[in-house]
Amino acid sequence: MGPSFLGAGDNAPFSCYASSNPPSFYKWFFNGSLVSNTSEYVSPPLTEDMSGTYTCMAYNNITGKNSSADKMLTVLAPVTMASIKIVGAQPIENHTFTLTCETTGSVESVIWMYNWSPLYADNRRNLSMDNTTLTFDPVMKYDNGNYQCVASNQFSRNYSHIFSLDVFYGPEMPTIMGPNAAKRGDNATFRCYASSNPPCSYEWFFNGSVVSDTSEYVASLLTGESSVMYTCMAYNNITGKNITTYTMLTVFDPIEDVQIETSMNPAIVGHFYNLTCNVTGTAEHFYWMKNGELLHEDNRTVFYMDNKIVTFNPLELNDTGLYQCMALNPFWNKTSPSYMLLMNYGPETPMIDGPAFAETGQSAVFTCSAKSVPPSHYSWWFNGSSAANSSVFTTDPLSFNMSGEYTCMAYNNVTENNSTNSKMLTVIEAISSVMIRITTVPINLDVFTLTCDVSGPYDMIYWMKDNMHLNMTNSTANPLMSYHIKNNILYFTPVNRVNDGTYECVATNQAGQHKSPKYMLLVNYGPLNVMISGPDKAKVGSSVSLTCSAETQPDCDFLWFFNNPLSPNVEAGPVITFSVTKENEGIYVCKARNPVTNIEMFQYKTFMVIGHASALHFHSRGVLMLMGVFALSFPVLFN
Template identity: 40%
Template sequence: MNPLAVGSNVTLNLVPQSPINIGTWSYETTIIVLFYPNGSSVSTSYQGRVSFNRSSSELSISSLQLNDSGLYTVQGMEPVLCAVVTLSVRGKELTSPISNVTLRANATDLVELNDTAIFTCSVSSGTSLSYRWLNDSSEVTASDRVRLGGGNSTLTIVGVTRYDEGPFRCEVVNGINVSIRVLSILYINHTQQTWIVPSYKTGSVITLSCSAQSKPAVSYKWRFNETFLNEQSPQLSLQNTRQNQTGSYACVAHNNVTLRYATMTTIIKIVGEATFIVTKSVALNRDGKPLLLDQSFTLRCEVTGPVDYIHWLMNGQIISLNNRTFLSTDNKTMVINQIQLSDNGEYLCEINHTVLCLKVGPERPAVNSPDIALTGHIVTFNCSASSQPPSQFNWFFNGSQVATGSVYETGPLTLASHGEYTCVAFNNITGRNSTVSKMLTIIVNMAMVKVMGSQPIADYMFMMTCDTVGTIYFIHWMRNGWPLYAENRTDFSMNNNTLTFNSVQHSDNGDYQCSASNSLSNMTSPEYKLIVNYGPERPVIISPDIAMIRHIVTFNCSAFSQPPSQFSWFFNGSQVAAGSVYETDLLTLDSHGEYTCVAFNNITGRNRSVSKMLTIIGKTEESSKLWRLGQCMRLAH
């Protein structure tokens, strides 16, 4: 797989495949994606570049850059596992990195649908540049209104809308580095109207409401059949309505900055609870004479007032049409051809004015709430459903009812609050109910993270423990601010809470920290300074080799050791002093012999010794030695 080309894509997966319930994918010490039951969370810096397959635990990375090279780790907590892979990303030689990205806009105070926004992204240095535009977190691509030019370094938006307010970002990439510049949010002046028209009937109060999404706020006027009314608020109230108020009602919204008008019109038909009168219902043949067998006859229903539909009945039963029975378009006239004896009976026309109110639902209930929460916090669940009339709501936790209403707010959470929360939506008219459930995972907030270790002694095994309180999903170790990985002499426990040195050395000295995290928070321990105890090593005595009688000699002893060694002095096998410095009495010929320094480390329990032979000379020997020294000096000249 390695090396990988700049700009290519890669998928990291476990072999053999092993689904993980709770775990992370990390790059070096940075968590890329955190996944847990019923969800996952991608780090902000990787959103748009990585995708995670929940069923196989695969991580896919797109558009690789040189700085993506490094160690990738998948760590599972359930089941417990850990696997690492190293990626090496290579690209063609680039002459210089990107610096000083500048982003400019032609204007930031724009009018919706009228104005055009032009953004220009530039750099002061850098080669082989690639540009990418984002509106908030969404990538901007070319369309009918959006144009990219100059190698994608310019972005033009024609006829801006309120959804173009940003913030806009320019991302410049060349394989060496990525540089991003954020532009100020645009201010789009706009106006859009929406209607809410309630049900009504004759004699009732009708309220028409007009709302407009606009910056700045709009002013309102109302029209009835093209005549302006004396009302300038977002609502128009019609009191004690009559049929003569049937007509066209319009709301006119005006934005005094954009100078735009927006109008929404609706037709109101006011139908009173009128009495429907049947003035005549007659049965005649074509000549106006009494009916005879096999002849045709016509029944006509004459009414006053508005009618929605007419039914014809014979002996109280609705008449079904057949090859002898026909109705006019408005159902007011019924014709029966070739009348038969079976057509004898009482005929009625039934008229009606229909008001239709459809009762539906509840449908598609949904719960809005977090998936994970900390102990001690309060969670609010919101339940909604499509329903007419509006649904009634009940809340259940692990099968037991806990609240009524569309909103349920828990008390301070405990670990016992973990479980399934169910919303039941009920329509008391349709008699139907629908349910939706949401699993809430409770974790304990981290209260403490610290490193603990015993007395370290060189060449022995040494362990450090990351001591934590709270729910911990992942632990990472650092030394002097850099991530630590398992090596020949270092190992981690399965959950990473213990760091073991199989043979600790004083080269392992440093400041150690552990970083613990769960899906909602992370915490890093204070520094733990590791100082490995060792020695004593390589003791040395500094002193003369020869001395004259009646003189005093000073012996200095030193050794490499942590903590510093304690010293003892021996002369010809007998202890004569303690401390790193030993000063003799006036020397005699009996002072000749072996002087030994013993260095002892009371932590490691080790000792080392070194000896020095001291030769004592008298005056005769001293004169002889001085004569020989003078001869050497004359020869040297």
């Protein structure tokens, strides 16, 4: 049929067709007025008043019937203007603010753009039904930005100018920049700033009076020892709002002296206690140290009055130490001298050092000690009666009726506490003496005994050798040792040289040990390994010495014989010395005799004289005959 919408100035083409025989005749009507007698109709250039109903009527002159159809045409004028205007009050934050989009032309739709993106309604930004009005309820400063409205129809579009929204707000809470502390006599400069649109004006107040009408204020020649307040007021003449804030300035004097003091003496474990840091000058902070390390609060240690006072509730022993407090302000700091906090405590339960058993005739010494500061005073009680007033108590010589309970009481005159402990003493019959008795001489490989004679009752005895307990198992470990104990006798079966040493007999009872005097056991043996040292030959006229030696205990007696041990001896003693002559040539015989073991041993040495024909020609048979003579009477050792 034809278009439904066309822009002004266009030509609208219409065509009409109806099935008919014979073919129909056609007529076009616009709003009831005939405009064409053909099946096709093209309008003249359209104007807005040409919008309306276009009707086509088909007529069959044979059948006499006709039929018609309508077509609506809307002629749209071009959108020639879009402009954003403020409706009502200026944009003030937290107030309602409205923008409208004014247009000319046939506007079918209006959209809003915010910073070049489509803007949609939300819980704070509302659009009218035709989108021509944008309302902020309320407007906020973050709504600032570039706004544009776009008006359009099917054939044209128009963009408004850019509207930059600048919301008036503030002043917000001012910020003050400047010192919070200063020295007496100095100047202090403060600057006040508050976020605001348009920028706000400022006033400074001190003690209720205006002292400056600019954002900066200089307080000069500061005095006073306490905090003072300076107030800044910011004012926005568009929003009509003002807001104030303040800053505190503390004026400090130098810290001249710091001392730790307490009104509580003495410090007793388990009691409440406090230390106070007293300062001459102005202090802002206090810190406490113990033994050079920072002191922290815990469930017992608490700080009060900005750390000026530290309390201990209750005191414990480990609170003892060197305390210091540091006082400081932004310009000065000073640390107190060390304060020794010494805990007074105790006494704890005394410890008693003393015997449980003691012998008659002896004195028992009891020592009492208790952990306590200051040191405790002590008193002793025997079976409920006072016995001494010192930490050490020595009894009189004991008798059986002095058995009983000995009690020590410790008393601390600062804490006013006391504590007691007791010790039971049983007096027993004394061992009066312990002696080692011998009945035979210790000779190597003979049976030998040591007897321990004890005067007084005893529980047991044991033997010591060289200050060590004599272990009976040693005899099996070393086949040269063979000894055992029976009753109070130590048996050596037999005794030998490895048994040499210092022996003690120890008798014990409940009161302790009683040692015998030391007995030095030296086993007698020998002589063994008899030897003659000296030259085998020498020239006539020279001097010669021959020395006889032997392993023996005790020392041997020595006798010398020449050629025949049955002849009278020629010299006594270990050494024989002679001047060489031809008569000295021969066999020199040494006899070694132990006066304790009564053992004798012989040794010989053949001596030849150089420088003359020797008269000694010992054939092996002759030597054997001579040795046979030795053997008739004495044991012989051969060199």
